[in-house]
Amino acid sequence: MSDPVIVRCRDNGPFVLPASVQVVDADGKPFAIAAGKEVIALCRCGASKNKPFCDGAHKGMGFAACEKAPAPAAS
Numbered sequence: 001m002s003d004p005v006i007v008r009c010r011d012n013g014p015f016v017l018p019a020s021v022q023v024v025d026a027d028g029k030p031f032a033i034a035a036g037k038e039v040i041a042l043c044r045c046g047a048s049k050n051k052p053f054c055d056g057a058h059k060g061m062g063f064a065a066c067e068k069a070p071a072p073a074a075s
Ligand code: FES
Pocket: 013, 014, 015, 042, 043, 044, 045, 046, 047, 048, 053, 054, 055, 056, 057, 058, 059
């Protein structure tokens, strides 16, 4: 079984994923990802002019999202 893809929720910013994932539109057509990238950032603030990718616009619009995953239950 392969390792799971990790999606990192960056505080007050985008979702960051390995560039090995394929991002497709609603019709299944893939978005191009520049060669050599190790990670990609997906906008979650809605302000990017390059959706679905983050263009840094979240920094100037006061986007706030610092969700933390709950601690694992004790066993
Ligand atoms: S999260 Fe960066 S522009 Fe939206």
